[in-house]
Amino acid sequence: MIDHHKIAVEKVQKQQDKENSSKFLKAILLDSFFVFYSILVVQRAIIYNFILELKEIPFSWGEIGIIAVISAVVGTAWAFTKTSLSCKLFGIAKEGKITDLTVEIFGWFLFNITFISGWMITKISIIDLFSEEGLRGAQRIFGALFTPQFSIFDEAFFALIETIYIALIATLVSIPITLILSFLSARNLMNDNPLSILTYNVLRVILNFVRSIEPLIWAIIFSVWIGIGPFAGMMALLIHTIASNAKLYSEAIESIEAGPVEAIQATGANKIQVIWYAVIPQIVLPFLSFTIYRWDINVRMATIIGLVGGGGIGTMLIQYQGLAKWHEVGLIVIMIAIVVWLMDYISAKIRAAIY
Amino acid sequence: MFLKVEDLHKVYPSGTHALKGVSFEVKEGEFLVVIGLSGSGKSTLLRCINRLHDPTTGKITFLDKDVTHVKGEELRNLRKSIGMVFQQFNLIKRRSVILNVLSGNLASMSTFNSVSENFSEKDLEDAYKCLDIVGISEKANVRADALSGGQQQRVAIARSLMQKPKLLLADEPVASLDPATSNSIMQYFEKINKELGTTVICNLHFLSLVRRYATRVIALKAGEIIYEGFPEEIDENWFKTIYGEEAEEVEIR
Numbered sequence: 001m002i003d004h005h006k007i008a009v010e011k012v013q014k015q016q017d018k019e020n021s022s023k024f025l026k027a028i029l030l031d032s033f034f035v036f037y038s039i040l041v042v043q044r045a046i047i048y049n050f051i052l053e054l055k056e057i058p059f060s061w062g063e064i065g066i067i068a069v070i071s072a073v074v075g076t077a078w079a080f081t082k083t084s085l086s087c088k089l090f091g092i093a094k095e096g097k098i099t100d101l102t103v104e105i106f107g108w109f110l111f112n113i114t115f116i117s118g119w120m121i122t123k124i125s126i127i128d129l130f131s132e133e134g135l136r137g138a139q140r141i142f143g144a145l146f147t148p149q150f151s152i153f154d155e156a157f158f159a160l161i162e163t164i165y166i167a168l169i170a171t172l173v174s175i176p177i178t179l180i181l182s183f184l185s186a187r188n189l190m191n192d193n194p195l196s197i198l199t200y201n202v203l204r205v206i207l208n209f210v211r212s213i214e215p216l217i218w219a220i221i222f223s224v225w226i227g228i229g230p231f232a233g234m235m236a237l238l239i240h241t242i243a244s245n246a247k248l249y250s251e252a253i254e255s256i257e258a259g260p261v262e263a264i265q266a267t268g269a270n271k272i273q274v275i276w277y278a279v280i281p282q283i284v285l286p287f288l289s290f291t292i293y294r295w296d297i298n299v300r301m302a303t304i305i306g307l308v309g310g311g312g313i314g315t316m317l318i319q320y321q322g323l324a325k326w327h328e329v330g331l332i333v334i335m336i337a338i339v340v341w342l343m344d345y346i347s348a349k350i351r352a353a354i355y
Numbered sequence: 356m357f358l359k360v361e362d363l364h365k366v367y368p369s370g371t372h373a374l375k376g377v378s379f380e381v382k383e384g385e386f387l388v389v390i391g392l393s394g395s396g397k398s399t400l401l402r403c404i405n406r407l408h409d410p411t412t413g414k415i416t417f418l419d420k421d422v423t424h425v426k427g428e429e430l431r432n433l434r435k436s437i438g439m440v441f442q443q444f445n446l447i448k449r450r451s452v453i454l455n456v457l458s459g460n461l462a463s464m465s466t467f468n469s470v471s472e473n474f475s476e477k478d479l480e481d482a483y484k485c486l487d488i489v490g491i492s493e494k495a496n497v498r499a500d501a502l503s504g505g506q507q508q509r510v511a512i513a514r515s516l517m518q519k520p521k522l523l524l525a526d527e528p529v530a531s532l533d534p535a536t537s538n539s540i541m542q543y544f545e546k547i548n549k550e551l552g553t554t555v556i557c558n559l560h561f562l563s564l565v566r567r568y569a570t571r572v573i574a575l576k577a578g579e580i581i582y583e584g585f586p587e588e589i590d591e592n593w594f595k596t597i598y599g600e601e602a603e604e605v606e607i608r
Binding site: 007011012015016259260262263264265266267268269270272273276277278281282284 | 366370405412432433434435436439443447449450459460461462464514517518
């Protein structure tokens with residue numbers, strides 16, 4: 001007779017062992033990286049730049065290579081002691097005082113060297129902020145902004161309407177595409193066979209990639225692709241809206257109550273029926289809310305996108321800024337502020353009303 | 356053979372060994388009650404029968420057919436012939452009562468008709484009949500989340516009746532209801548069992564309910580069957596074995 005109990009337990013045991021060894025491998029890599037990072041930051045930013053005050057910081061791949069090898073050795077050794085920062089992060093560290101102490105000390109060390117080198121890279125200077133010349137510049141631009149030139153009001157008004165419509169169309173067109181993509185990238189709907197798991201993962205990677213490129217960059221791409229104008233701006237917003245909302249929507253799908261889904265599954269319904277009857281009723285409101293909020297965000301982004309040729313008020317703003325006509329710029333900035341504030345208010349009211 | 360479970364094991368990915376070799380048989384028309392503490396494996400057992408959970412090893416035979424590993428169309432047909440009622444009712448909250456009942460019939464509808472919510476006259480008639488059985492047809496057009504707990508559970512029962520199930524699984528159907536409502540819900544299960552001839556497997560906590568409604572009892576403890584017999588045979592000693600030495604029987608009427 002086969003011992004089912006033993007088979008079942010062994011199945012799970014094997015899986016856990018596999019998971020732990022992969023965690024350990026990741027811990028070794030991360031520890032090595034931590035050591036590598038620390039040596040580089042301390043050597044370059046702190047010693048060369050701050051203590052020795054070298055103008056030209058020496059750089060050679062050979063040196064970096066040596067540091068990398070040293071870090072790999074130190075990091076691996078450190079991970080093998082099971083008291084390292086990464087072991088703690090992946091939950092495979094030994095419990096005890098030594099672990100707690102190393103994690104605390106090294107954690108603070110990493111934070112501090114990062115902060116110090118960041119401060120130096122940013123070239124923070126109180127002197128520049130409050131120099132006489134700087135203050136005069138500030139006075140000039142603020143003065144102009146608060147005495148706007150109203151002769152271009154009509155032109156600016158129509159450009160603003162263009163901007164609002166660019167944002168609206170980008171939001172509306174995104175809805176059906178986002179809907180489909182969000183179902184395909186929701187983990188709880190896409191975990192039943194290898195094909196759906198593959199789709200889920202591929203889609204997640206693509207969406208993350210698209211989302212990580214800012215709408216401003218997309219606008220540059222589309223202004224080259226289809227020419228400067230409102231269409232390029234709309235496309236830039238559309239692409240980014242789809243990628244960001246697909247993530248928000250799919251997270252809403254992932255956080256629905258499992259009970260109704262289970263109940264509809266138990267009636268023998270197929271997948272599409274389960275989605276229609278148990279998933280969609282639970283996500284309609286969050287979806288509406290995200291979409292309205294996104295329109296609001298898109299109006300703001302549409303003004304920025306205009307700066308690089310996406311049409312609307314932004315294009316007008318960059319033209320007057322190029323001519324240093326600060327009073328006209330002042331009017332445009334004030335009009336943008338009013339519209340953005342209005343959109344923000346309206347979308348908040350609508351979102352509050354539907355819940 | 357109506358339902359036969361043989362040496363069923365379930366190990367969850369987290370490592371929890373929920374069922375450790377459970378075997379039993381159910382005859383048609385029985386009212387089988389499964390008792391045991393929370394975490395004894397009762398819910399897992401029911402969910403393995405209609406395959407909401409996949410058993411790790413073992414065999415389940417339903418109506419002379421091995422259903423342990425059926426997939427796709429066959430799995431949906433299996434689920435269609437087994438109704439299920441849950442502790443948390445699991446209705447679609449924002450939709451009407453009648454639509455919730457109609458959703459029990461999805462397996463018999465085409466995908467297009469169900470998505471366009473194009474229900475036939477007969478389906479509607481059946482849905483009202485199911486609501487009549489649990490005495491709540493006057494609430495047909497009310498939103499499900501506007502009902503009380505007991506009313507929601509009656510709608511959930513009507514939804515499962517809509518499937519015309521041969522077997523009805525009930526996972527602690529009265530655990531979140533007050534004693535009086537619990538009793539009335541149990542009476543509906545009894546009615547379905549006796550009048551419609553539907554076999555019922557029900558998880559319960561209260562021994563007084565078990566004695567009153569069960570025709571046979573199985574007790575689970577830590578994933579194993581420790582008692583199988585008739586409700587009237589459960590005495591003080593068995594009670595303490597099942598629920599622990601500290602336990603004291605509470606009467607619910």
